[in-house]
Amino acid sequence: xxxxxxxxxxxxxxxxxxxxxxxxxxxxxxxAACDSSSDPLAPDDNGHADSERVEILTRGPASAxxxxxxxxxxxxxxxxxxxxxxxxxxxxxxxxxxxxxxxxGPNASLTVRFFGRDGEAFEMxxxxxxxxxxxxxxxxxxxxxxxxxxxxxxxxxxNIQHPDETNGGPFQFARLATGGLVGIFHCDHVHFYPEQxxxxxxxxxxxxxxxxxxxxxxITVVVEEGDPRFELQTRGDAxxxxxxxxxxxxxxxxxxxxxxxIEAPRDxxxxxxxxxxxxGPNASLTxxxxxxAGRQVDFGTAERQADGPRDRRCTPLSARFRPVDxxxxxxxxxxxxxxDGQFGDPLFAELSGGDLVAIFHCDHIHIYPxxxxxxxxxxxxxxxxxxxxxxxxxxxxxxxxxxx
Numbered sequence: 001x002x003x004x005x006x007x008x009x010x011x012x013x014x015x016x017x018x019x020x021x022x023x024x025x026x027x028x029x030x031x032a033a034c035d036s037s038s039d040p041l042a043p044d045d046n047g048h049a050d051s052e053r054v055e056i057l058t059r060g061p062a063s064a065x066x067x068x069x070x071x072x073x074x075x076x077x078x079x080x081x082x083x084x085x086x087x088x089x090x091x092x093x094x095x096x097x098x099x100x101x102x103x104x105g106p107n108a109s110l111t112v113r114f115f116g117r118d119g120e121a122f123e124m125x126x127x128x129x130x131x132x133x134x135x136x137x138x139x140x141x142x143x144x145x146x147x148x149x150x151x152x153x154x155x156x157x158x159n160i161q162h163p164d165e166t167n168g169g170p171f172q173f174a175r176l177a178t179g180g181l182v183g184i185f186h187c188d189h190v191h192f193y194p195e196q197x198x199x200x201x202x203x204x205x206x207x208x209x210x211x212x213x214x215x216x217x218x219i220t221v222v223v224e225e226g227d228p229r230f231e232l233q234t235r236g237d238a239x240x241x242x243x244x245x246x247x248x249x250x251x252x253x254x255x256x257x258x259x260x261x262i263e264a265p266r267d268x269x270x271x272x273x274x275x276x277x278x279x280g281p282n283a284s285l286t287x288x289x290x291x292x293a294g295r296q297v298d299f300g301t302a303e304r305q306a307d308g309p310r311d312r313r314c315t316p317l318s319a320r321f322r323p324v325d326x327x328x329x330x331x332x333x334x335x336x337x338x339x340d341g342q343f344g345d346p347l348f349a350e351l352s353g354g355d356l357v358a359i360f361h362c363d364h365i366h367i368y369p370x371x372x373x374x375x376x377x378x379x380x381x382x383x384x385x386x387x388x389x390x391x392x393x394x395x396x397x398x399x400x401x402x403x404x
Contacts, residue, residue, distance in 0.1 A: 203215045
């Protein structure tokens with residue numbers, strides 16, 4: 001290892017034992033008596049294992065070595081060239097070479113290997129898995145990471161354990177913008193879930209039970225802009241994400257599975273999600289829109305009429321939809337604003353009984369079932385000043401079953 005002046009010491013901090021005579025027996029015993037830090041995000045200030053090399057590899061078919069960290073030398077690529085930024089980390093079958101992280105795109109799944117000063121790799125892996133939640137119990141040592149800015153919104157960062165966690169919590173989760181919980185640390189590998197465009201510095205950690213024995217120097221992880229995204233979520237008790245849409249990937253459910261239709265969009269207290277039935281209750285859905293950088297665009301009510309029909313004036317951009325077939329009888333379609341409306345922004349539709357019902361409520365929409373069948377609806381980010389959509393999704397089919 002190259003000699004270092006006090007001004008060039010790497011960021012990781014170790015507390016070494018008072019003498020080499022004491023240190024060697026500790027290494028031989030595997031440092032089983034390592035004390036834990038009161039702050040798991042801080043470098044460990046107690047006795048710990050010693051490592052001088054860390055390797056980051058992709059877990060796809062390429063199994064590419066992306067970066068190597070060497071104590072005192074910093075980060076290098078696979079050819080030994082000094083780097084400050086992690087190379088493209090997405091390794092997917094059927095794609096030509098490694099791909100960058102993109103907002104709303106696939107996550108990066110990376111193997112992290114730690115090597116001791118004797119050249120031996122630390123044993124890391126999954127000891128057992130919960131049969132329901134699939135959460136993992138890791139070996140004594142495992143791989144983790146942390147951003148130097150723990151408030152980052154560039155990618156999802158662990159802030160919650162899975163509500164069904166049963167084994168005490170070595171397997172951490174993060175909450176995505178969709179509301180879904182995703183595993184971040186998988187014992188011998190980690191995941192980056194890209195949430196917003198930008199860059200963040202990350203340290204990889206040799207995790208020992210409940211604290212870090214070693215933090216590497218930071219390396220920059222970059223998330224590029226992706227495609228705009230629409231999200232549909234129920235507004236009842238379940239607050240369920242029904243689906244989200246991005247260009248190129250189409251409509252997906254909250255678990256990322258491709259979908260073509262939504263069969264149960266009604267959120268009923270005590271009953272969960274229910275289907276639409278002809279002449280039954282409407283579905284009230286929050287519609288969100290995220291730009292290419294992953295930032296949520298402001299949809300909302302800017303002003304509301306004090307009395308009467310309680311008409312709304314929306315923010316410049318608001319939530320709307322339109323049917324592919326505007327002559328559909330499965331759901332009513334806005335024909336006019338409410339005649340008593342002060343503002344006229346939320347359009348109304350006429351039900352078969354002659355009633356006018358609000359369809360667009362600035363940040364949410366309503367779907368009123370009028371006849372059994374299916375209807376394809378296109379979600380819109382509506383530009384009120386232009387009187388036209390800023391962006392539209394591909395169609396998603398809604399199903400209305402026969403009424404009583």
